[in-house]
Amino acid sequence: MKFTSTLKAVGTAALIAFGAPVAAQDWEPNGPVTIEIGFGAGGSTDTMGRVLAEVMKEQTGWNVIVENRPGGGGVAMFTSLSQRPVDNQTIGMGVGIPVLVQLVQRGDELPFDIDSFDYLGTIAKAELALVASADAPFDTLEEMIAYAEEQGDMPLATMAPPQVLMMNATTKASGVDFNLVTADGGAEVIRLILGGQVLAGFASGEHFPYLESGDMKVIASANQSRLSYAPETQTFIESGVDAYVDAVFFLAMKAGTDPSATAAIAAAIDEAVQSPEIAEIVRNAVQGDPINMGPDGARLMMVDGLENAERLFAN
Amino acid sequence: MVDFSIILAGFGDVFTPFNLLFVVFGVVLGQFVGAVPGIGPVMAMAIAIPFTFGLDPLPAIAFLVGVNKGGLVGGAVPAILMNTPGTPDAAATAMDGYPLTQQGKPLKATKMALFSSITGDTFSDIVLITVAAPLAVLALKMGPVEIVALMIFAFSIISGLMGESLIKGVIAAALGLMISFIGTDPEHFTPRLIFGFWDLFDGLALPSVAIGMLAISEILRRMAEGRGTEGQGILVPDTGNPEDRRVSWVEYWACRYTMLRGATIGTILGALPGIGSTAAAFISYAMTKAASKEQESFGKGNLHGIAATESANSAVVGANMIPLLTLGIPGSVTAALIISAFMIHGMQPGPLLFQNQGRLVYGLFGAMIMANFINLWVGQAGLRLWVKVVSAPKAVIFSSALLLCFVGVSMATNGLFGVTVMLIFAVFGLLMHSFGYSMVIFIIAFFLGPQFEKSLSQAIALLNGNLLNIYTSPVAVALLVLSGVSVFWFLSKRTNEEADTTNLGVPDGETLDQKNP
Numbered sequence: 001m002k003f004t005s006t007l008k009a010v011g012t013a014a015l016i017a018f019g020a021p022v023a024a025q026d027w028e029p030n031g032p033v034t035i036e037i038g039f040g041a042g043g044s045t046d047t048m049g050r051v052l053a054e055v056m057k058e059q060t061g062w063n064v065i066v067e068n069r070p071g072g073g074g075v076a077m078f079t080s081l082s083q084r085p086v087d088n089q090t091i092g093m094g095v096g097i098p099v100l101v102q103l104v105q106r107g108d109e110l111p112f113d114i115d116s117f118d119y120l121g122t123i124a125k126a127e128l129a130l131v132a133s134a135d136a137p138f139d140t141l142e143e144m145i146a147y148a149e150e151q152g153d154m155p156l157a158t159m160a161p162p163q164v165l166m167m168n169a170t171t172k173a174s175g176v177d178f179n180l181v182t183a184d185g186g187a188e189v190i191r192l193i194l195g196g197q198v199l200a201g202f203a204s205g206e207h208f209p210y211l212e213s214g215d216m217k218v219i220a221s222a223n224q225s226r227l228s229y230a231p232e233t234q235t236f237i238e239s240g241v242d243a244y245v246d247a248v249f250f251l252a253m254k255a256g257t258d259p260s261a262t263a264a265i266a267a268a269i270d271e272a273v274q275s276p277e278i279a280e281i282v283r284n285a286v287q288g289d290p291i292n293m294g295p296d297g298a299r300l301m302m303v304d305g306l307e308n309a310e311r312l313f314a315n
Numbered sequence: 316m317v318d319f320s321i322i323l324a325g326f327g328d329v330f331t332p333f334n335l336l337f338v339v340f341g342v343v344l345g346q347f348v349g350a351v352p353g354i355g356p357v358m359a360m361a362i363a364i365p366f367t368f369g370l371d372p373l374p375a376i377a378f379l380v381g382v383n384k385g386g387l388v389g390g391a392v393p394a395i396l397m398n399t400p401g402t403p404d405a406a407a408t409a410m411d412g413y414p415l416t417q418q419g420k421p422l423k424a425t426k427m428a429l430f431s432s433i434t435g436d437t438f439s440d441i442v443l444i445t446v447a448a449p450l451a452v453l454a455l456k457m458g459p460v461e462i463v464a465l466m467i468f469a470f471s472i473i474s475g476l477m478g479e480s481l482i483k484g485v486i487a488a489a490l491g492l493m494i495s496f497i498g499t500d501p502e503h504f505t506p507r508l509i510f511g512f513w514d515l516f517d518g519l520a521l522p523s524v525a526i527g528m529l530a531i532s533e534i535l536r537r538m539a540e541g542r543g544t545e546g547q548g549i550l551v552p553d554t555g556n557p558e559d560r561r562v563s564w565v566e567y568w569a570c571r572y573t574m575l576r577g578a579t580i581g582t583i584l585g586a587l588p589g590i591g592s593t594a595a596a597f598i599s600y601a602m603t604k605a606a607s608k609e610q611e612s613f614g615k616g617n618l619h620g621i622a623a624t625e626s627a628n629s630a631v632v633g634a635n636m637i638p639l640l641t642l643g644i645p646g647s648v649t650a651a652l653i654i655s656a657f658m659i660h661g662m663q664p665g666p667l668l669f670q671n672q673g674r675l676v677y678g679l680f681g682a683m684i685m686a687n688f689i690n691l692w693v694g695q696a697g698l699r700l701w702v703k704v705v706s707a708p709k710a711v712i713f714s715s716a717l718l719l720c721f722v723g724v725s726m727a728t729n730g731l732f733g734v735t736v737m738l739i740f741a742v743f744g745l746l747m748h749s750f751g752y753s754m755v756i757f758i759i760a761f762f763l764g765p766q767f768e769k770s771l772s773q774a775i776a777l778l779n780g781n782l783l784n785i786y787t788s789p790v791a792v793a794l795l796v797l798s799g800v801s802v803f804w805f806l807s808k809r810t811n812e813e814a815d816t817t818n819l820g821v822p823d824g825e826t827l828d829q830k831n832p
Contacts, residue, residue: 041361042651047658050365068361069729072499072506072516079513109511155777161504181459181776182502184769187644191588194642197458197777209643209665284658 027264029089032063035251036081038074038094044205044285045249048123049093051281055272062268073098073160075110078252082112086254088261091120096248096302100309101161114306117252119298120266123273124282125291126247128163128222129230131207132200133193134215141220141239144200145174155179157189157201162245165312166222166236169243190216204247205286228288243312246305248291250298266295318673325677328373329685337374338381338682342689345385346697352393352530352716353723355402355522356386360652364659372660372675377682379656383649384436384686387592387629388694391428395621396421396705398537399530399716403521403762404628406529406755407596411613411620418616420559421702427562427618428625429694431574435626437687438578439585439633443640444680448669451641454586457790459773462587464791464798466767469594471798475601475805478753487752491760494519501769514732522727524761526720527737528754532744534713534720541709562618570622573603577626584627585634588646589766592631597759599627605805633683640664640676 035053039045046068053064069077074094081092102110130141138144148154156178158164167178181198183189186206192198193216200219210216211229221227221235224244236243251269253262272278273292282290293301328334348359359382367375390402395412408428415424442450457465470488477484497508498518509515577599584595603623604613613620631647638644643665645651657664662672669676705712724737747754778784785791 040648041357041364042645042648042655044658047655051368051659054365054368066365067729070517071514076513076516153779179776179779181773182769183773184501188588191455191638191642191644192458195455195458197460206643209663209667213666215666280661281659284661284663 027258027260029062029261031089032065033089033091033265034065034067035091035093036067036069036077038069038071038077038092038099040070041068044126045093045095048249048278048281048285051277052093052123052269052272055275055277056268059271059275060268072102075099075102078117079111081252081254082116084254086256086258088253088258089265091251091253091265092117093123093249093251095126096250096305097162097245097309098160100302100305103306104309104313105161114299114302116255118255118257118262119295119302120251120253120262121269121273121295122248122250122291122293122298122301123269123278124249124286124288125223126204126249126286127227127229127288128202128204128245128247129207129227129233130200130219130222130236131193131203131216132219133196134217136199136217136219139217139219140234141170141236141241144219145170145176148178149174149176153179154200155181155198157181157183157192157198159183159185159189159202162309162312163202163222166241166243166245169312170236170241173241208287244308245312246301246308248293248298248301248305250301252298262295270294321673322677325674325679326681328674328678329377329681334374334377334678334682335685337370337378338686339689339693341378341381342385342686342693343697345382345387346389346690346693347385348382349386349389349401350392350697350701351389351719351723352397352399352401353522353526353720353727355390355723355727356383357648357652358723358727359386360649364652364656367656368659372657372662373678373682375660376653376656376675376679377686379653380679380683381686381689383632383653384629384683384690385693387436387625387632388429388432388690389697391432391621391625392425392698392701393530393716395424395428396701397533397712397716399533400525401530403525403529403758404592404596405624406525406593406758407600407624407628408621409529410600410624410755411615411617414614414616415618415621418559420616421705422560422698423562423618424616424621425698425702426695427566427570427621429691429698430562430567431570431577431622432625432629433687433691433694434574435578435581435628435630436633436690437684438575438626439582439630440680440683440687442582443633443636443683447637447641450586451637454638455642457587458788459770459777460785460788461791461794462589462770463767463774464785464788464794465587466590466763466770468794468798468801469590469598469763471801471805472598472601472605473594473756473759474802475605476597476753476755477805478751478756480751481806481809483750483752484756487747487754487756488760490752491757491762492764494524494757495761495764495768498765501765502772512732514730518765519736519761520728520733521762522724523733523736524740525758526724527740528744528747528758530720531717531737531741532748532754534716535741535745536748537709538713566618570619573619573622574626576602576606577623578630581627581630582634585631585646586637588638588644589770590763591647592628593762594759595631596624596628597755599623636683640668642666643668 035049037046037049050066053066057064077092138147158180171177186203189201189203190206193201207216218230218233222245224246270292273290278290345356348354360379390405391408394400394405394409396416398409398413400406400409412424497515499506580599581595584590600623603619604610635646635650638646639650645654721734725734744754
């Protein structure tokens with residue numbers, strides 16, 4: 001008996017000493033916290049989400065589980081998230097741009113908009129680049145446009161509608177047509193380039209091993225700013241094409257969630273994003289560093305992103 | 316070229332007890348989930364990946380490869396014993412496997428599946444280890460134009476499985492294609508035929524459709540047939556002849572060309588992304604049947620039928636690693652999961668993998684070969700167990716199989732939406748069966764439809780919108796000529812058959828005649 005009460009006392013003391021930061025957050029999930037990933041198993045979003053869940057579980061002691069809910073680049077997941085009642089422990093993880101594109105294209109058909117969610121933060125940013133085989137007869141976007149004009153027919157691989165819009169903007173700015181081939185993801189773009197079926201294409205990380213081996217080169221950054229790994233390469237904007245795409249991996253919960261829950265989860269995400277495990281998986285997945293813009297930054301990213309997507313489509 | 320000492324060190328790494336243990340564990344788990352209807356290796360791998368975080372890269376990846384390989388062996392078990400394939404790959408195995416079970420030879424059939432599966436797998440592993448790099452470069456040259464031609468060729472071969480009515484076969488294929496159009500179009504990403512269900516945005520999930528049509532509808536049909544009868548059930552009693560419980564060397568050896576053909580088809584299709592093991596199994600089956608002198612025995616329990624499908628679908632696994640390891644390009648969902656495991660462990664498959672991580676890669680090769688041996692041993696022991704399991708009363712077997720299908724599909728598709736789809740297709744499957752339409756043709760068309768559509772749109776873009784420009788690709792032209800020849804050949808043979816055989820009233824591509832085996 002005595003031993004038990006001593007144990008309890010020690011336990012309580014330990015709880016007070018070490019448990020204080022958790023207690024300060026003043027919120028504990030009632031059951032498992034679910035991260036719903038808007039893409040299928042095996043992709044970069046899925047891989048990062050699973051590591052994030054694992055790290056959060058270790059750091060907070062919560063039971064964090066992962067579910068894949070693929071469909072429409074995250075639209076299926078955000079649709080179902082917005083339609084279910086608030087439960088204070090279901091988090092959606094997706095990528096900004098595919099959702100924004102759907103909101104611009106058929107916003108009236110979708111049951112949600114940007115304000116349907118409370119944003120928790122971001123984990124990384126995918127840098128989108130226009131890449132080509134190392135022996136392609138051009139090194140910059142301007143040279144590529146000139147080459148395409150000379151050839152009259154240059155095949156180029158895209159993997160999503162925003163990239164098609166960027167190439168349409170390029171055509172509008174330069175008057176040169178491209179022969180656009182739609183590929184099913186970055187890996188296929190790489191395959192088409194290596195196989196010589198297309199001369200250039202968009203990729204968001206799948207080309208890194210080939211940059212290292214010297215088989216490929218970067219032609220332009222499709223982001224708003226230059227690429228972290230190729231700072232000398234110009235953006236589309238700098239090359240005279242007023243268009244860009246920024247793809248940010250973010251997390252959100254249904255609007256109306258208990259503010260103490262969003263605060264606690266956002267804090268847990270922030271802590272996890274600073275861990276070495278996340279740094280490693282983000283480096284492997286997108287070749288960059290983890291970026292957490294925080295709840296306000298994530299919301300701002302979506303609002304700005306929607307404006308940009310509207311501008312792209314108006315083009 | 317990688318230094319020889321690294322190769323040896325890599326192979327040596329596999330033989331630490333710890334690493335071997337994980338290969339064994341992976342294979343056992345894989346065979347189990349493969350044999351349980353509805354779960355399958357893809358599910359098991361997706362769930363297992365987080366558990367490999369704490370491991371070193373070699374045991375982690377070897378474990379996942381073990382699950383994958385074990386799953387293909389396990390998938391054949393319910394297909395043969397109950398005519399309810401656990402994975403779509405095994406659908407073709409049921410065509411000759413289940414009739415053998417009905418003849419009281421379940422062990423013979425499952426053992427043949429095991430042996431040919433491991434033969435095909437080992438063949439493609441050896442190809443992978445020896446000539447992966449040049450083969451990958453060759454596969455790269457197969458662009459969208461060539462892939463379209465190859466798929467047309469595949470369709471023309473599979474048309475040999477059409478069954479007795481050409482018109483019904485074409486209708487089944489057209490329905491399968493139509494169902495595959497559900498979801499976004501590959502060119503402009505506009506949703507088609509989704510009627511407001513955003514869950515359909517990426518199309519109908521293959522597990523829902525395949526398990527619903529092949530497994531659930533079969534179970535429902537058998538329950539309807541067995542109404543009023545009770546107790547023991549789905550196994551015909553053992554014939555008592557020990558010959559029927561094993562595969563003799565003579566029988567194995569007689570299938571050598573069949574297995575070689577299957578393994579070659581599986582290896583080629585595995586090295587090319589997107590076509591996959593299900594198609595490989597059916598193409599191999601159709602080609603074996605066409606080449607056989609005793610065509611009428613197919614679908615009635617011909618060992619060659621099992622050898623053809625199992626060697627082909629298992630060969631795809633090893634060959635899938637060719638584009639994965641050398642180029643970092645996944646050829647299937649399981650391959651994509653293995654890439655994600657590589658990424659979690661800090662490596663990116665691609666051109667420098669052999670240079671930077673040579674020892675790990677050769678360790679992985681060693682693990683793959685070991686996994687094949689372990690597959691054989693675990694399989695030998697496990698098959699007896701499964702045959703025992705299905706000799707339980709029908710009431711137990713069918714209800715647990717149904718339950719597992721529900722659980723498996725809801726896990727694979729993340730929710731009850733997939734289960735609803737499965738049930739709709741179970742009813743659809745029952746209807747198709749009772750009107751004599753081939754479900755197998757339907758599934759293949761559904762499965763290959765999206766890939767075909769995507770490749771076709773890519774090919775049209777590359778050919779500047781004019782398909783007549785196809786002459787610029789000699790490979791594509793050759794494949795199209797071959798397709799023409801094979802369709803002509805199948806059709807002429809069909810007219811001959813119609814002239815001199817009596818019509819049994821059953822499509823000969825499937826094992827429909829269960830009452831009179």
